[in-house]
Amino acid sequence: MSQPPPPPPPNQPPPGGGFGAPQDPPPGGFGAPQSPPPGGFGAPQQPQGPGYGYPQTPQPPQTPPPAPPQGTPPPPPQGPGYGYPQTPPAQPGYGYPGQQPPSPYGYPQPQTYPMQPQVPQGGGGRKVSPQLLIIVAAVVVIGLIIGGGVWYSSSSGKDDNSKDTSAGTGGGSGGKDDKGGSGTTGGGGAKEKAPSDPAAKVLFQVPAPEVKEDSQIDSVAGSWLTDAVYAKSGVNKIVGYEPDSGSEKWTLDLPGQTCAGSREMSEAGVAAVVTEEAPRKNKNDRRPCTQVVAFDVDSGKKLWTGTVAISGTKVAFREITISGDTVAVGGGFSGGAAFDAKSGKVLWQPKVGTCEDVGYAGGEQLVAVRKCGDYGNEKYQVQLLDPKSGSVKWSYKLPAGIDNAKVISTKPVVFGVDSGDITASGVTDAFSLDENGKLRTKITLADGKYEHDCDVGKVNDCKSIAVGNDKLYVPTKEHEGTGEYSRTNEIISFSLATGKTTGDRIDAGDGYTIFPIRMDGANVIAYKDGPYNKGAQVVSVDGKSLKQTKLLETPASETVLDAISGMVPDSCELLYSGGRLFMGKDLVSKPYSKDEKEYTALGFGAE
Template sequence: MSQPPPPPPNQPPPGGFGAPQPPPPGGFGAPQPPQGPGYGYPQAPQPPQAPPPAPPQGPPPQPPQGPGYGYPQAPPPPQPAQGPGYGYPQAPQPPQPAPPGQPGYGYPGQQPQQPYGYPQPQTYPMQPQVPQGGGRKVSPQLLIIVASVVAIALIVGGGIWYASSSGKDDNSKDTSAGPGNPSGGSDGDEDKGGDTGTSGGAKEKAPGDPSAEVLFQVPAPEVKDKNQIDSVVGSWLTDSVYAKAGVNKIVGYDPDSGSAKWTLPLAGQTCAGSPEITEDGVAAVVTEAAKRNSKGDHQSCTQVTAFEASTGKKLWTKSVDISGSKVAFGEITISGSTVAVGGGYSGGAAFDARSGKVLWQPKVGSCEDVGYAGGDQLVAVRKCGDYGDEKYQVQLLDPKTGSVKWTYKVPAGIDNAKVISTKPVVFGVDAGEITASGVTDVFSLDGSGKLRTKITLADGKYEHDCGVGKVHDCKGITVGNDKLYVPTKEHDGTAQYSQTNEIISFSLATGKTTGDKIDAGDGYTIFPMRMDGGNVIAYKDGPYDKGAQVVSVNGASLKASELLETPSSETVLKAISGMVPESAELLYTDGRLFMGKELVSKPYSADEKEYTALGFGAK
């Protein structure tokens, strides 16, 4: 396997953040002597040197809060058939009067959440036991799962749920929207119904040889305090640049060599990055207002900056001022030429992507926008009512004006809504005490905002992740071909000690499973990354002696084509293990895979190599 190139001239010395780092002796990705475990990670097993001993005498111990990604589990029991529940299609309800006025942020009795990226108490994983007898050793992926989620906030919610209504709302609003397609989408491109295609429009082609080489690695910035967590959220990919947020900056790298092409200094650390880039190449971030002090104190996330992703040219930096105070935001998205920000305590705002002109901003009232999801359309999640008795809505907006095209009222008792797709509009909610993981119920809406069906994801059967308190931060779940694609939890494979899973699909029209099943293969786990026309682009995590893969699965035939496979050397697998798929920023296009972290902390051991980004390429 070829080696990554040395640092270009005039770059920081080896180990400095923002430039590719030369590999350790032997080359990154080449077999290395065993190294100490990474931050919070148990020791990865080494290849057996002697004849295999007896099978293990018991199951490996489980982490305190349930198994993480990649942990072996017993297959879940069959789920009983469920009849229509709350949220199932109902007759439209008459418009409801506006709820009573809601006190502003900071009103006595309110309990604001911690700012984005606030350090969480660190916990260290239990050491899973390695089999002591004969047979295959447990993979490193199974041994590092708990460390990949060292800080998980559990938010418990409850309430009684009732059937919801949808209807027109002609009011203009002070909101923004959220996730979606990697591209910015088109202004005002309203969805007229479900997408029923199953295989057309795919752009990614299988290479002659999917075996990938390491293109480059971006070393993590130094973190001295064990309690310090720095934010490096945000990554973007164009034809000529892979851009990745660092501490107080964004660096644009040559996607093939990793040489730094430009650096954009920022006021502070990034709080959020747009998943999308406009058609003319503009991306955007929310940053802290100033650099953190020597104690690592977080600053308020009040600065919104737009820049050209290919050149690093800053176009503008803006903030929103209400009653003399700057508004903090936690999410950012792009739809068409509109940059929309939300996720704060005072509502959302929007700007023109190129000029920075304010299109709308928070208004005082009984309702406020929680956040937005962008891409092909702009969708807002809005809440109304007094603290503790909020009612949520999902709305389709005109990206240029913020005017509401339609409103869907989320069932009473639900205190969250997470947008999975903006065209068609599909959102999910967390039920009861099942929080901080994903969604348990998914709502499929038609082009006019009426409920098509509700999909229930049986507890303990499926695996995906949605950011706590986020509107457009769901990973491992995607929509295409008028279907919802979601991976199952891991279960026993056919070989001894092996684990595997599948992606199954639900109809967005009926709410029932379609019968489609995408198998990971024995020893592999799979989850969807995004759609490529009618094909599902999926990431496969391999066993301890195999590289990770990116595959394209035909939506009609379910035939999988391998697009890329990372090297299987110990050092590469160890580096990848720190990029847990459900929390990492994964970007794949045209034979290249980029993996990036969102948060960095002090390594568990001084000699441990940590990276904020890895690049792989297949020819």
Template sequence: MSQPPPPPPNQPPQQGGFGAPQDQPPQSGGFGAPQAPPPGGFGAPQDPPPGGFGAPQAPQPPQPAQGPGYGYPQAPQPPQAPPAPPQGQPQYGYPQAPQAPQGQPGYGYPGQQPQYGYPQTVPMQPQAPQGGGGGGKFKLNGPMGIVIGAVAVVALIVGGGIMYAGSGSDDNNKTSAGPTGGTGGKDDKGDKGGSADNGGGGSGTDTTNDTAQEKVPSNTSASVLFQVPAPAVKDKQIDSVAGSWLTDSVYAKSGVNQIVGYDPDNGGKKWTLPLQGETCAGSREVTEDGIAAVVTETAKRNSKGDHQACTQVVAFDVNTGKQLWNKTAETQGTAVPFGEVTISGTTVAVGGGYYGGAAFDLKSGKVLWAPKTGKCEDVGYAGGAQLVAVRKCGDYGDEEYKVQLLDPKSGSVKWTYDLPKGIDNAKVISTNPVVFGVDSGDDVSLSGATDVFSLDENGKLRIKISLPDGKYEHDCSIGKVYRCKGITVGNDKLYVPTKEHDGGGDYSQTNEIVSFSLATGKPTGERVDAGNDYELFPIRMDGPNIIAYKDAPYDKGPQIVSVDGKTLKQTKLLETPATDSVRSAISSMVPKSSEMLYTGGRLFMGQDLVSAPYSKNEKDYTAVGFGAK
């Protein structure tokens, strides 16, 4: 099968480390669509040459010596029983380098349904991006095959939700804002085992009844607290450093084969937790008592950089660096690889692998359920306030998908919402209320979710919201159940940023955050203006308020702002320095691809993949911290 198109020609970054001045100021650019101006400004990321890390579009990974591995764009035939993972070649469950939009397969590929987690190469003819933030989409060639057209599929979704009575009852194990709200170290609503947020970005849980936690620092002008240098990486190799977590006393960041805990105020190392291999995924949640989870490779990579299977599930204490347990889930005697991990209540749930999902007890590591053989399997889970599963049933090429609410302790199904054929995945945006998106249509969507569905507490459809491709700037990763960024839920509304467009001045660009009612599906008319040469990107909810990243023009520093949920008034919480060195250090950490955590006047931005720098004089960073007091 053909390979995806290579990344576009890249422009070498400025040499010099953190603090090195640049020759000329950059111009601002849109999220997710790097512009071609001189490097330096956040929002117009510098693009290193192929193989260099730092651009939103990562280089194409090397091809394995034999057989398709996870993350490579081949379409493997599903085995009848899981074979033992061969050593020395990439395995399913390893996180992929960010795909260039041109190479992302979407829902509705004619003639063939992609197997979950295996992005397939399909014949594509790229079209020129539409102006502003680099929108545009790609036509797929070939016959329609088995796929239902966009209009028919959406109509089926609206009418096709079926609620089944499931075993178990709501145990009222309420948690705080899931993966995206609040303090990152405390659970404002839940019991001590409940999962709290990680102060970070992505999908959001409705916290309308909560009180906003973020206060305005006395001085919002932030200083650089510290920067974490990127580890040494061999030429033409890519290493994973996925995962970052924040509590009141520790900022923890994955490195190569380890996690390191830092003092969030000065970057001093507090602890180091060695791992069996590189990280494949990290939980967005941190429990009230500081526990997080990560999926790692089963062993360190060899001298050739061959990926190992992502079979190890590790729970650890973010405050102390102590490993609580390291477990695997097996089916037919073989350890199963995973690509996602989430926490809900006292349950660690893992998915994103070909053989189905599993769950572990948070404190003991006891297996609560393991992947099951048969014609149905859990594709993945979304945690936080509730545990939501995306389930796939049927033979290869004829799968049907379901969204289910689970009891996190037993895995029993409380209700099921069926998706019609032709929709081959669902991306969970919020777990309470349950809100998910799908990508429907004949073209590949750049957003990953062109239609959003709101369900009630019984799993019945409330409303559908259409988000036409090219109009909005959210991003739901292909092959992931719980990785939507730039789109959040609160106040019984869906908040999403628009694409950049012409502003009020000459050559200026700007955008807005707009909202839709989860009850009616209609636009509310609310609009949060970024202002000329600024761009807003929602990170998470803070009670009724929206925490947003505000990209800035070349002579200003990016900001974190709080948007009042009632008045829509913006309040600046933090502004980064406007120096060339700072802009250079964070130029590749665009909101749609970086790990971004904000709480208590501190902002942490991190990478999840690293590669060799372009030159010996260049210095790359896996994380940068800013603080306002």
């Protein structure tokens, strides 16, 4: 949320008190009066020891410089690149023209990927503690010293009623009708309808588990939504809540903390997580992420727990996805593997050789990123796989020197790369492929101009970016608005056929910033982060007219605004369906002060 220099108006509700409720809430939280849950919430190589799977804190958004005035001429056309001739000239980004990012793409990157810690920011007048920044940064360094991998995940939102989906600001997955996926071709069939009154009330909140140590960071990654259940990972468990009241319906104990959660569910309503192999004994204890657990979201029933071993050593993983009835895991140092979602049977697993699968993105299709060659000389490919057998249907080879690829959409297949000297800015170039794996076009996204994010070292973790209507939707960086002290941004789109901007411009409005959550047929479902004295919104944007329809607006009380400010919109788990918005964190740490109230999840509902 935008931080205002002036004080709030005199009619601003007083701090503290009810979380949008007219009377004092019960101790420990706001919203539904239930007690918080107790305790909170391929060449074969030996996997890394303790520390693998250490959760990584998201990177804080950077405040961009003011946008240049409209009418600034676009940059000169780029030359051919990435193996195809006559690259279309880069188009002006609707007020964000500038030089294209430097190339080449030849900078080698290590197997582990440290990132700067992210702290909540925005409304409610919160201030970041410098001490916390130092402590969190130290924890990340410690995790690297002990040889562990770093981890961060948020899953993608998809509702119960639509079979369309998109990569974007993610949460979990939708209902049993959801085939999952990372992208959609768009078309008609929008399911989300405007409620009679978009003014939302607080449905419930999930208090964050107690964290006593200053440098302790626990993982609570993963959330899923069906008609009957909102499920959220806690510490060493997953809890299923009644979506409208927040009452607990079931609790599923896990072997350890979650390292990753599937962004999708199977048609039968099955989701899956990767967890550490045992509970942590103390803040410095990190366990390998070797356990794969599948469960039924509506009932909370554990279906199976699986592992994969090479030469008697269990393989650790950092990512998990579902395509059809196949659960695919990747991100380890020995390639990927797949399980049958119903039985847990291993369908395929890492093979000895000079090549390995880096990771997978699921949904309507299963797409792999594969690398071959020695460290520093790797060559990457993007492949379409048969989910059951793991066999390759087609393969698109990336030019030598490109050492990363992030899947944005699986149908159509759209992936991005980040230039070698830019390590945490999302993607600087996106590629769309046709159904046969042939290159359609390349889209250049100048570094520093856009707000999307794709986690370093992850294949399936792009947020605030969506695919639909044969377009790529990307939010711009914040810039000055028209009002005093105001900030704003836009979503613009690029053609997946030509690589050029389409002319679409979805304005956030003065004082708001906007991020795509997912597609709803041909419409874009987007989250609008409001100014310090107004609630956040969910809007549906017509894919043709770009008309915005408000679906939901959160309360504007100080307590609600303060709670929402802890959910950074372009990195937290966002799920919207049927007039209900759920926001979830994937990491929890010690509050800044004893008076701070931290939440793992927030639920809002409109009539």
